[in-house]
Amino acid sequence: MFPALETELKQETLPDPYEDFMCRHLRYYGYFKAQRGSLPNSATPQHLWKNNPQCLLSGSVGERHDLTPDPLQKEKLLSTQGFTGSNPGRGHGTAHQAMLRRRPTCHNQKDPQLKYTKWIPPQPEYFYQPTGNEKPPEIVGEEEGTVVYQLDSVPTEGSYFTSSRVGGKRGIIKDLAVTLQGPEDNALLFESRFESGNLQKAVRVDTYEYELTLRTDLYTNKYTQWFYFRVQNTRKDATYRFTIVNLLKPKSLYTLGMKPLMYSQLDADTHNIGWRREGSEIKYCKSSTGDGQQPFYCLTWTIQFPHDQDTCFFAHFYPYTYTDLQCYLLSVANNPVQAQFCKLRTLCRSLAGNVVYLLTITNPSRTPQEAAAKKAVVLSARVHPGESNGSWIMKGFLDFILSDSPDAQLLRNIFVFKVVPMLNPDGVIVGNSRCSLAGRDLNRHYKTILKDSFPCIWYTRNMIKRLLEEREVLLYCDFHGHSRKNNIFLYGCNNNDRKYWLHERVFPLMLSKNAPDKFSFHSCNFKVQRCKEGTGRVVMWRMGILNSYTMESTFGGSTLGNKRDTHFTTEDLKSLGHQVCDTLLDFCDPDRAKFMQCLEELKELLQQEIHKKFNELGQDMELEGNWSDISLSDIESSTSGSDSSLSDGLPAHLLNIARELNKKKRLYKKKKKKPLQTRKQRNEQYQKNSLMREFKLTDVAERAGFASTLQKPHAFSRNSKNTSSSMVRNEKPRLNESQLNARDKDTSLDPSNVTALILSQSKERTQREKPGFTASCSAKRSTNRSQEPARDMKPSWSRNRYPVAKRGRATLTVYPSLHVYTYP
Numbered sequence: 001m002f003p004a005l006e007t008e009l010k011q012e013t014l015p016d017p018y019e020d021f022m023c024r025h026l027r028y029y030g031y032f033k034a035q036r037g038s039l040p041n042s043a044t045p046q047h048l049w050k051n052n053p054q055c056l057l058s059g060s061v062g063e064r065h066d067l068t069p070d071p072l073q074k075e076k077l078l079s080t081q082g083f084t085g086s087n088p089g090r091g092h093g094t095a096h097q098a099m100l101r102r103r104p105t106c107h108n109q110k111d112p113q114l115k116y117t118k119w120i121p122p123q124p125e126y127f128y129q130p131t132g133n134e135k136p137p138e139i140v141g142e143e144e145g146t147v148v149y150q151l152d153s154v155p156t157e158g159s160y161f162t163s164s165r166v167g168g169k170r171g172i173i174k175d176l177a178v179t180l181q182g183p184e185d186n187a188l189l190f191e192s193r194f195e196s197g198n199l200q201k202a203v204r205v206d207t208y209e210y211e212l213t214l215r216t217d218l219y220t221n222k223y224t225q226w227f228y229f230r231v232q233n234t235r236k237d238a239t240y241r242f243t244i245v246n247l248l249k250p251k252s253l254y255t256l257g258m259k260p261l262m263y264s265q266l267d268a269d270t271h272n273i274g275w276r277r278e279g280s281e282i283k284y285c286k287s288s289t290g291d292g293q294q295p296f297y298c299l300t301w302t303i304q305f306p307h308d309q310d311t312c313f314f315a316h317f318y319p320y321t322y323t324d325l326q327c328y329l330l331s332v333a334n335n336p337v338q339a340q341f342c343k344l345r346t347l348c349r350s351l352a353g354n355v356v357y358l359l360t361i362t363n364p365s366r367t368p369q370e371a372a373a374k375k376a377v378v379l380s381a382r383v384h385p386g387e388s389n390g391s392w393i394m395k396g397f398l399d400f401i402l403s404d405s406p407d408a409q410l411l412r413n414i415f416v417f418k419v420v421p422m423l424n425p426d427g428v429i430v431g432n433s434r435c436s437l438a439g440r441d442l443n444r445h446y447k448t449i450l451k452d453s454f455p456c457i458w459y460t461r462n463m464i465k466r467l468l469e470e471r472e473v474l475l476y477c478d479f480h481g482h483s484r485k486n487n488i489f490l491y492g493c494n495n496n497d498r499k500y501w502l503h504e505r506v507f508p509l510m511l512s513k514n515a516p517d518k519f520s521f522h523s524c525n526f527k528v529q530r531c532k533e534g535t536g537r538v539v540m541w542r543m544g545i546l547n548s549y550t551m552e553s554t555f556g557g558s559t560l561g562n563k564r565d566t567h568f569t570t571e572d573l574k575s576l577g578h579q580v581c582d583t584l585l586d587f588c589d590p591d592r593a594k595f596m597q598c599l600e601e602l603k604e605l606l607q608q609e610i611h612k613k614f615n616e617l618g619q620d621m622e623l624e625g626n627w628s629d630i631s632l633s634d635i636e637s638s639t640s641g642s643d644s645s646l647s648d649g650l651p652a653h654l655l656n657i658a659r660e661l662n663k664k665k666r667l668y669k670k671k672k673k674k675p676l677q678t679r680k681q682r683n684e685q686y687q688k689n690s691l692m693r694e695f696k697l698t699d700v701a702e703r704a705g706f707a708s709t710l711q712k713p714h715a716f717s718r719n720s721k722n723t724s725s726s727m728v729r730n731e732k733p734r735l736n737e738s739q740l741n742a743r744d745k746d747t748s749l750d751p752s753n754v755t756a757l758i759l760s761q762s763k764e765r766t767q768r769e770k771p772g773f774t775a776s777c778s779a780k781r782s783t784n785r786s787q788e789p790a791r792d793m794k795p796s797w798s799r800n801r802y803p804v805a806k807r808g809r810a811t812l813t814v815y816p817s818l819h820v821y822t823y824p
Contacts, residue, residue: 116263116319119274124566127257127557134283137243137300145205148178149190151215180233188240192229195321196385198431199229209241217432219439222294224248225483226386226433228315234305242314243300245287251484253556254284254299259567261318262303265311275318277567279303317481317555318570320391322354322425328395329357329421338402340364341412347420348459351437354425356456358463361401361417363409375474376467377584378545380420380460383443383536384434385427387481389553392570394421394479396577411581414588415474418467423456443478446539461539468544475507475547475584476540482552486559488515488576489523491550493541500546502606506598507547511583517561518568518576 177189188210192199200215217223224246252258259277267273279301287298305312332338347358365371379397381390401408401417411417422428426437436442442457451458467473477490490508495501504526512521532538541548553576557567586594677685 117268117272117274119268119272119276120569120571121276124563125259125277125557125569127565127567128259128279128282129257131281134281136283136285137241137287137298139243139245139287139298140203140205140211142201142203145203145211146178147201148187148204148210149176149199149202151176151193151200185233186235186238187233189232190229191232192431194230195323195429196319196431197228197230198226198433206241208235208238210243212242212244213246214244215431217427217435217439218430218437220435222248223433223435226316226431228313228319228431230311230313232309232311234308234310234312236305236308239302239304241281241300241302243298245296245298247284247297247299248294249483250286250295250297252284252297252299253483253486253554254282256486256556257565258282258556260301261315263313263315264306266307275315316386317388318392320388320395322422322428325357325391325422325425328398329359332398332402337404342402347463348455350424350426350456351453352426352429354429356423356425356459357421359398359417359419359421361412361419362415363412372471374414374416375472376416376418376470377474378418378464378467378476378540379479380423380477380536381479382421382425382428383423383457383478384441384480385424385431386433387479389481389555389568389573390479390551391422392573393551393553393577393580394419396574397580398577399574400578400581407581407585411584415584416471418463420460423460443536444534446536447534460536464540464545465543473540473545474588475549476537476545477549477551477580478536479551479553482554485523485552486554486556487520487523488518488551488553489520489525491537491552492524492526493528493538493548494526495546502599502602504547505602506595507583507587508549509598509602510586510594511579514582514586515576515579517563518558518572519579520560 176193177191178187180187180189186207187204188202190199190202191197198215199212201213203211203213205211212227212229214224214227225248227244259279259282261275262278263275264273280303282299282301284297284299287296329344332342333344341361341363343360345358345360347356350356362374365374379394381394382388384390398419398421401411424432424436424442426432427435430437434441436454436456438453440454442454445454445457446461448454448458464473464476490511492504492508495504505524508519508524509521512519528538528541535550537548537550553573554568558564558572563572589595
């Protein structure tokens with residue numbers, strides 16, 4: 001995989017069995033380039049070997065590190081500081097620790113290096129045209145067939161991440177393929193225990209017929225789409241039939257003419273031919289009811305191998321592994337020109353300890369003001385590991401933006417590009433279709449607060465959040481693959497601001513004009529559904545990025561223009577990455593003619609769509625000037641045709657963690673310190689608090705005096721106590737709820753009235769203390785009113801009924817003192 005590091009090991013016996021095991025492991029993957037004794041011993045301190053350039057292991061870390069200026073240099077080293085012991089669960093480790101722990105038997109295979117020939121088909125590869133001979137296969141199963149290849153079931157104790165240890169499993173490695181009985185034995189030898197491989201079981205049901213079972217994503221019981229495996233011991237001119245029996249999607253591009261991909265090692269060596277579309281009698285159909293909960297679907301095809309005794313690979317789409325990405329980034333880091341405007345950083349570490357890379361691409365600015373004025377563009381790919389077409393588009397984008405073309409230089413002058421080329425390296429390495437090692441679809445958890453469970457997504461969102469605080473983010477786009485629609489298209493988010501009405505559709509329309517034979521604007525959708533709230537495009541849109549998109553590129557091909565009914569190649573996808581850059585220049589052109597032209601065209605298209613909807617409903621409507629007020633969400637259909645899955649939610653143990661974090665978050669908000677006050681505000685608050693305390697003391701004293709008065713009842717009260725107490729109890733009026741609310745409303749005090757009352761009473765007490773003071777602040781009442789009993793008196797707290805006294809700048813309301821009436 002690393003061509004510069006393909007020197008063979010000297011076949012000498014190493015003294016340490018573990019060192020011998022590690023050498024064989026590194027040799028298998030092509031990472032070891034050293035003589036005997038040059039491999040670091042497990043007891044060697046890290047500082048003694050960390051500058052040794054002879055060892056290179058992708059994702060080789062024993063512990064997490066912070067951001068480093070050159071993470072690829074650290075990736076060249078073999079970390080011997082690992083996690084030892086037998087801690088159950090999905091611990092941390094290296095990329096190939098993940099493969100070793102998941103597939104502990106894969107490192108004594110005598111495989112060729114998985115380095116594929118770069119090749120562009122000279123002729124278009126057309127879709128398969130059904131002939132009518134395609135028949136649904138009859139599933140036989142292993143009861144009537146012979147198992148020729150089988151991995152351990154998923155998961156099993158002792159095989160899947162039950163311990164984290166550098167080098168993975170120690171011990172004898174068994175061969176899972178059948179043993180050939182002689183040169184005449186024509187059984188195929190299967191293998192999938194390599195990076196990104198996926199095949200769980202192969203059953204031979206006839207001489208040249210095999211039933212294949214794919215492995216579900218780790219820690220799930222679903223998501224079977226991506227396949228990638230090897231066969232050996234082929235026979236020329238024989239017609240083989242392969243049938244994948246446990247697919248889960250009811251619809252597939254295989255029903256529209258898509259063919260599987262095949263790679264022949266002999267063709268690559270002799271004719272320089274790489275991956276190509278092959279297969280006949282292709283049929284995708286429902287096979288059985290599965291385990292009683294969900295039906296299974298099967299894909300079957302026939303193939304004739306070009307050579308005897310060949311080694312061939314089959315794949316759902318062109319593979320692009322984590323090692324491929326590291327090779328590419330290593331070439332960028334070693335290029336002195338590109339290193340001036342492309343900075344490579346470690347965004348975070350994945351659950352298995354693999355580096356999630358972050359590229360910052362921009363030309364150096366002459367002044368701080370010029371740097372601050374640049375807008376940002378954020379791009380990411382491979383959040384779903386089985387969608388390798390996203391990586392090929394990303395590669396095309398990086399090839400262009402890192403080039404010395406004038407357009408690329410202009411883009412680097414006006415933008416800051418933040419690129420995360422592989423969001424889910426763990427899933428890519430182990431051959432998952434959709435999930436990370438947490439067993440969850442990461443594109444449903446962009447709102448997560450669980451940093452330790454979803455580090456790649458958490459750090460990506462935080463990076464974009466910090467970026468938004470620094471500068472405007474013009475565009476966000478996440479590259480995906482699509483298994484049910486042809487062409488390339490975007491999913492966006494409708495903008496509710498009438499000022500920017502339809503603006504989110506301008507970029508997709510421009511892209512369709514720049515790539516008319518690949519990109520379909522009519523397949524784009526801008527409806528935001530509730531089940532998509534956790535996706536990257538919706539979360540970034542709600543964070544304030546108007547142009548937030550998911551780019552869906554088909555696994556099949558194009559139905560447009562000159563490429564109609566042909567499969568996409570890697571060059572087609574890379575060219576779309578170039579056209580994304582062209583469209584960015586058009587989108588930001590100071591001459592707004594193209595932009596305004598696209599807006600007018602979008603309005604016309606929308607009018608046509610509205611008329612079409614009304615015609616379907618059998619209604620006639622004159623839109624005239626009111627058509628733009630119609631909700632765009634009512635016009636568009638849902639994105640149910642997308643490959644997006646519903647979120648499975650969090651496992652029970654993660655749900656508890658999330659609840660605890662939310663509680664801590666709420667408590668932190670409650671305990672948050674109040675903002676600092678000015679000296680004037682502090683003085684006013686101090687005065688109010690002092691007056692409030694004084695008022696409370698006075699009120700307590702008055703209550704004490706009133707209580708002493710009540711303790712000396714009159715003779716009338718004593719005599720009539722026994723006779724009237726029951727009457728008083730019985731005749732006590734009962735207030736209904738509305739009356740209670742009215743009473744509370746009448747007697748409620750707002751802070752301003754309370755403050756004014758406190759000030760007036762304080763003034764009265766001060767004047768009473770002065771000798772010769774005789775004054776009454778009570779309001780005049782009529783004679784009849786003054787003779788009424790106190791229980792009929794209802795004090796009024798209306799602000800406007802009392803005279804106002806002005807004291808300096810403050811306006812104070814003078815309230816009457818309250819008198820308590822008692823019976824004589």
